[in-house]
Amino acid sequence: DSGVTQTPKHLITATGQRVTLRCSPRSGDLSVYWYQQSLDQGLQFLIQYYNGEERAKGNILERFSAQQFPDLHSELNLSSLELGDSALYFCASSPTGTGNNEQFFGPGTRLTVL
Amino acid sequence: GQNIDQPTEMTATEGAIVQINCTYQTSGFNGLFWYQQHAGEAPTFLSYNVLDGLEEKGRFSSFLSRSKGYSYLLLKELQMKDSASYLCAVMENGNKLVFGAGTILRVKS
Numbered sequence: 001d002s003g004v005t006q007t008p009k010h011l012i013t014a015t016g017q018r019v020t021l022r023c024s025p026r027s028g029d030l031s032v033y034w035y036q037q038s039l040d041q042g043l044q045f046l047i048q049y050y051n052g053e054e055r056a057k058g059n060i061l062e063r064f065s066a067q068q069f070p071d072l073h074s075e076l077n078l079s080s081l082e083l084g085d086s087a088l089y090f091c092a093s094s095p096t097g098t099g100n101n102e103q104f105f106g107p108g109t110r111l112t113v114l
Numbered sequence: 115g116q117n118i119d120q121p122t123e124m125t126a127t128e129g130a131i132v133q134i135n136c137t138y139q140t141s142g143f144n145g146l147f148w149y150q151q152h153a154g155e156a157p158t159f160l161s162y163n164v165l166d167g168l169e170e171k172g173r174f175s176s177f178l179s180r181s182k183g184y185s186y187l188l189l190k191e192l193q194m195k196d197s198a199s200y201l202c203a204v205m206e207n208g209n210k211l212v213f214g215a216g217t218i219l220r221v222k223s
Contacts, residue, residue, distance in 0.1 A: 001181060002156065002158075004172075021129070024218070033211070042213055042215040042216060043157070043201065043203075043213040043216075044213070045210055045211055045212065045213075048177075048209055056209045056210050058210055088154075090156060102159045102161070102162065102213065103147075103156070104159070105156035105157050106156060107155070107156050108155075108156055
């Protein structure tokens with residue numbers, strides 16, 4: 001158990017819908033990262049927040065957005081869902097967010113878009 | 115651009131040694147990570163290298179050559195539970211962690 005929690009564990013929804021994935025980092029970690037893992041793409045970095053501020057951005061679609069709240073939990077919002085958005089979404093956290101920090105991954109949310 | 119290459123699959127025998135190679139071309143370099151991921155589970159950290167050389171941690175060792183853009187993960191005394199996907203990842207400038215596609219290791223008895 002990494003100490004990172006994610007809810008829900010599974011989510012099944014329809015195309016065109018909007019969902020929110022939630023992540024609570026390990027106690028004391030200030031940085032949160034979001035990743036998408038699909039069968040044909042591998043693990044793709046989406047976005048990083050550090051202490052409430054966006055720190056780095058990866059291959060995140062405009063239909064997706066994220067935020068980190070004052071209590072450091074984070075939410076990833078996915079809208080206008082498409083079949084191709086079906087994937088495992090991982091959240092990770094680290095103490096600071098600089099290069100040599102190990103990232104601790106949560107168990108993931110499996111999103112299925114029908 | 116960014117490119118991280120690893121073999122797609124490898125098979126090794128229980129008790130043996132296996133080396134998983136990773137080559138990379140990325141925008142900036144702030145270190146290289148190896149993660150283990152069992153199917154359907156979260157990746158778990160194995161090692162971090164930022165300077166050239168070998169880092170040893172129990173049955174696992176990782177090597178880095180920055181001038182060659184090359185790393186390897188060495189697993190000794192293989193156990194059946196080591197069957198998993200092994201992900202090589204490079205931390206680029208701006209804290210962006212770029213992952214390779216992963217190497218599926220199958221350990222047979």
